[in-house]
Amino acid sequence: MQDGSGTVNLIKLFDSIITDDIFEEKAKKIKRKDNVQIRTKESLHYYELFKENFTIPKCQNRKNLCSDCNAEIDDNSKFCRMCGKFPI
Known part of the structure; x- marks a missing residue:
């Protein structure tokens, strides 16, 4: 990309x-x-x-977080939309 x-x-x-x-x-x-x-x-x-x-947003769902950036990850996602970590 x-x-x-x-x-x-x-x-x-x-x-x-x-x-x-x-x-x-x-x-x-x-x-x-x-x-x-x-x-x-x-x-x-x-x-x-x-x-x-900006301030770091508070997570709504603490169970699905990226291990590299702590951003929330959608249930069916294979990568982190915030930092790009793949695979998750």
């Missing part, structure tokens, strides 16, 4: 502007503080923007 949408260049951009050291440091801090697994530099960028502008 990313290849067809032209967002491959965004991945390259975030890889070039976020150093590996900064990524590892911030990803560990987010995992510790928010219990969210950040897998890519692109995801880190978007997560930080989200946190600056």
Whole structure:
């Protein structure tokens, strides 16, 4: 999906502007503080923007949560719509 949408260049951009050291440091801090697994530099960028502008929504259904980001997952879903984890 990313290849067809032209967002491959965004991945390259975030890889070039976020150093590996900064990524590892911030990803560990987010995992510790928010219990969210950040897998890519692109995801880190978007997560930080989200946190600056929104509050984390409260889950309605605590039984079906993604193990990486704690987002609610629909009963029949095979992937997380929030972070993209597959399979779940």
